[in-house]
Amino acid sequence: EAGVAQSPRYKIIEKRQSVAFWCNPISGHATLYWYQQILGQGPKLLIQFQNNGVVDDSQLPKDRFSAERLKGVDSTLKIQPAKLEDSAVYLCASSLDTEEAFFGQGTRLTVV
C-alpha cells in the first residue's frame, strides 16, 4: 500500500515570499490533515478535511495560510507571505475516521 506522499521534502525561502506544499493521501482515505511541527514540539493541527470539506481550521493563521483539497484527494497548503516563525516541518496525514493517521515524510521549511 502506498503511503502519504508529500513534496517538496525541503524548501528554503526568504521572509515575505510565498510557498506551497503538496500532499497526496492514501487512496480511499477521506480524512486529510495538515500539521505544523516546530522544532522541539509535537505536531499541531492546522487544518482537517473530510473529503473536500473543511472540518476544523480553527488553528490555521488565515491571514497568511490557506489550504484546499480539490476533488477530495490531493491537497495543497500555501503560506503567503512567510514569516521567520513559519520555519517548521509541515506534515500531511490521512485516515479512515478515528483509525490511526498515516503520516507523510513532511516538508521542512526554512524561512530566512
Added chain:
Amino acid sequence: AQSVSQHNHHVILSEAASLELGCNYSYGGTVNLFWYVQYPGQHLQLLLKYFSGDPLVKGIKGFEAEFIKSKFSFNLRKPSVQWSDTAEYFCAVNGGQAGTALIFGKGTTLSVSS
C-alpha cells in the same frame, strides 16, 4: 482545554535497560490513545493504540502501554530497550467520535547507547 503532557523531554538509557515514558492527557469524553514513533530521518509511524477493552495494549517491537482512566494516563513501557529504539516518541489523543484530529504531546527523545 484538550492537551497531552509528556513528562520526559530526553531519556538516555543503556541497552537492556527498562523504559517507561509518561503521558497524561486532558480531554473530555471518550478518548482514543496512541503512541507514535519517529526514527531518525523517517516519518511518524504508529507504535500502538488504545480504543477500548483491555487497558494493557501491546504494540510493535515489544512495546506496551497501559491506560489508567482514573489517572488520565497512558504510559509507554518496554522491558529491555535496544540501540535501534533510539527515536522520538509522541503520545497523542483524539475523541471517540469519527474524524476527530490527533492532539500530540511535545515528544520524548530516547537515546539508547550500546
